[in-house]
Amino acid sequence: MIRAHNLTLSVREGQHSRSVLQGIDFHIERGEWVALTGANGCGKTSLIRCFNGLNTPSAGSLTVAGLDMRPAHNRAAVKQRVQLVFQNPEAQTVGSTPFEDIAFGLENRGLARDLMIARIGEILQQVGLAHKTEAEVSTLSGGERQRLAVGCCLALDADMIIFDEATSMLDPEGRLDILELAQGLWQAGTTILWVTQRMEELAVSPRIAVLGGGQLLYDGSPRSLFYASALPDALGWTPSPAVRVGKLLQRQGWPVHLLPLTGQELEEIL
Numbered sequence: 549m550i551r552a553h554n555l556t557l558s559v560r561e562g563q564h565s566r567s568v569l570q571g572i573d574f575h576i577e578r579g580e581w582v583a584l585t586g587a588n589g590c591g592k593t594s595l596i597r598c599f600n601g602l603n604t605p606s607a608g609s610l611t612v613a614g615l616d617m618r619p620a621h622n623r624a625a626v627k628q629r630v631q632l633v634f635q636n637p638e639a640q641t642v643g644s645t646p647f648e649d650i651a652f653g654l655e656n657r658g659l660a661r662d663l664m665i666a667r668i669g670e671i672l673q674q675v676g677l678a679h680k681t682e683a684e685v686s687t688l689s690g691g692e693r694q695r696l697a698v699g700c701c702l703a704l705d706a707d708m709i710i711f712d713e714a715t716s717m718l719d720p721e722g723r724l725d726i727l728e729l730a731q732g733l734w735q736a737g738t739t740i741l742w743v744t745q746r747m748e749e750l751a752v753s754p755r756i757a758v759l760g761g762g763q764l765l766y767d768g769s770p771r772s773l774f775y776a777s778a779l780p781d782a783l784g785w786t787p788s789p790a791v792r793v794g795k796l797l798q799r800q801g802w803p804v805h806l807l808p809l810t811g812q813e814l815e816e817i818l
C-alpha cells in the first residue's frame with residue numbers, strides 16, 4: 549500500500565528551507581493496521597500528507613497503491629483511495645445533514661438516484677448514524693461527526709484510511725467508539741494507519757512506528773516497544789497501568805510474551 553524509501557520533506561520558511569522529515573524508510577502492506585506516534589511537531593501529519601498526495605516529498609521515493617507519487621496525476625488519483633480523518637470533528641463536513649454529506653462523497657460515482665439513496669442508508673447504518681440521517685450536522689456530537697467523516701471515506705470507497713489523532717478531541721466513550729469503528733473496517737479489509745499519542749490505542753495496535761524529530765525511531769511490535777526498548781523512557785512517555793505492572797513482573801523474570809499490554813490482558817494474567 550505504502551512504500552517510502554529515504555523520504556525527505558523540506559518546507560520553506562521565508563528565505564530558508566527547513567527539513568521536516570529525513571530519510572524515512574517505511575512500508576505498509578495492504579490490509580495492515582499500523583499505529584504512528586511521536587510528540588507534537590515531530591512530523592506525523594507531514595508524513596501522512598505525503599501518503600495521500602497533499603505533500604510532495606523533496607527527495608527519496610514514494611509509491612502509494614503501486615503509484616509513483618512524483619507525477620501530479622498519480623497524487624490526484626491517490627487522494628481518492630487514501631482518505632484522511634482529521635483531529636478536529638468540526639473541520640471535515642461539507643453537507644448540512646449526514647445524508648447530504650455522504651451524498652456529496654457519492655456524487656462522482658454516477659449512481660442512479662434510488663441506488664444512491666440505498667447506498668447512503670447503508671453507509672449511515674455502518675457508521676451508526678442511521679437515526680441521524682436528516683439531523684443538522686451542527687447538532688451532532690464530536691464522536692458522531694467523526695463517524696460521519698468515516699462514512700465519507702466509505703462513500704469514496706477508500707482502500708486506506710488514515711486517522712490523524714482523530715480521537716484526541718473526544719471523550720473516553722467517543723474515543724473507544726471511533727477506535728472500534730476503525731477496527732471493524734480493518735477486519736473487513738481496509739488498510740488503517742492510526743496516528744495517536746494515547747498509550748491505550750498503541751497497546752492494541754499490532755505494529756507501531758515512532759517518529760522523533762522527523763526520523764523513524766522505531767518500527768515493530770507493541771510488546772517489544774514497551775518491554776524491550778529504552779525508547780518509551782527516553783521519550784518521557786507515561787506507561788499505562790498495565791505496562792507498569794508488567795514491568796514489575798518482568799523484573800521478577802516473567803518472559804516478555806506473557807507481559808500485559810492492556811488492562812484486559814493484565815486481568816487474564818492475574
Ligand SMILES: Nc1ncnc2c1ncn2[C@@H]1O[C@H](COP(=O)(O)OP(=O)(O)O)[C@@H](O)[C@H]1O
Nearest residue numbers: 559560568586587588589590591592593594595
Ligand atoms: N506547510 C508547512 N510550512 C511550514 N512548516 C510546516 C508545514 N507543515 C509542517 N510544518 C512544520 O513541520 C513540523 C512537523 O509538524 P507536523 O507534521 O504537524 O507534526 P505532528 O503532526 O507530529 O504534530 C512542525 O515543526 C511544523 O511546524
Ligand SMILES: [Mg+2]
Nearest residue numbers: 592593594712
Ligand atoms: Mg499532527
